[in-house]
Amino acid sequence: MKTLFTLLLCLTIGFVKAQLPANELINNITFENLKGYADGYGTSLENPLCSGAFKNIADKNAIQVRMIKLKNTYRWPDGSTIDFSKRGSTMGKTGIVDRYTLENPATKEIVTLYVDPYKTDSIFYIPKGLIAINQEILAKEIAPYLSTIDEINNARDAYREQKEAMNKASNYIASSIGISNFVDRDNLLKVMTDTQATTDLKSYLFGIYILNKFYAMGKNITNPKEYALNKMKTAFVNFQKSNPEVETGNIKINLNE
Template sequence: MKKTLTLFIAVASLCAKAQLPSTELLKAATFAGLTNEVKTGYGTTADDPIPSGAFMNITDKGNTQMLKLKNSYRWPTGESLDFSKRFSTRGKTGIVDCYTLVRTGSTDTVRLFVDPYHVATQYFVPAGLTAVTRERLAVELAPYVKQTETLMASPDATLLTETYDQLASYLITHFGTTPFLDPEMIKDVALDEEADKKLRNFLIGSYVTGKFYAQAKDMADPKQYAFNYMKSSFKKYVPLYPETKTGILKTTLQ
């Protein structure tokens, strides 16, 4: 009996460690077509830069392609890259940016050449770095998944402003808002001008939180999970703040 219990615990532990985020969330974070294959000279020479496309869409205020560059690669030891040291030079495709990457606490250095004016259908790994995988992303998401669970378990999540702000800051700076906002699912909330703005903002934030959690846990239907969580958040909120104007939401979110 004792051996059986020990085996059960070990298997359960392995299953817990195997919990990976969805492929969709990884794709939202990294370059489309990213392969964990080191290519000689790729990104480490001015004539074969990483085509980030960061300057191609000047209307993209969130600079999605730059986020993807930052999210796609790590040091082999797992640390994020510091892109603060940059200069421009000329390469085969025109002007390229060169980032001097230094691993914190070491002398490990990589000069990373990036072409912000072009994109590609396939991306490789520069020598000295590694690609972000679902396994790596799971490790990085873990503290924010815990924050999400804290918000979800709270009887009044509106009081946990610091926790919510930290989570929101992480999502915006690493993914942008596009992966977590589905207009067709939140349109009733966004367009109901009779409902209090504070309530509407809280509900949209709840949807984002639910969508992130569902993708981090690789659930089958993240949109539906997020919508259901938004509905449950509404049902928690209204009894706590009975003076709130709910507009048509009292019907659409019941």
């Protein structure tokens, strides 16, 4: 009996761990080479956090990626998200730096964070008053969206019935995680460049792929690329059953090559 209990406990622990997001997802949304705390790091003009967001001001995608990392790397000590909307600027040692006024919603404590977006730190640290995000925190944040994706995948005709839900989940990924982290050219190119299929269908399948790649990484499912591709194939089959009148071009052929 004791052996059986131990086995069940191990299985339960293993299941819980499997539900935590993949390390790759954490790495995609946080600063590289993140270490522990450092006195004055980010909280003094003499030692600003160098995010690298504006290192190449012409690269809008790079700007978005670095800003997402800034907003996602850190959390309040209770794990809650940080509001970065109160942003100003001030003169630092080597030029203008961004000044963020961060207010802890629970304690009303203020942390002033100085960020130099024109330089990039080789090593990042945790400013005093904040903590680094971890798998457990991220799991709680993305849980509602993973549930939404379950509902989308289980819908009889997600193309017509789940548009609002898909838009909500997609907007979250775009603003908080970054769409580029889930785009696989080799799986999507032929579908997206099909000249006969309708634009709405291609956009729908693209959305299904992105949502399920995110889902797989959020659940730490093995081979998220294959998982997302299979979900897109299933979604296309269901789409054809419910919408036989819509032009699908060569998508069926391309998805089964």
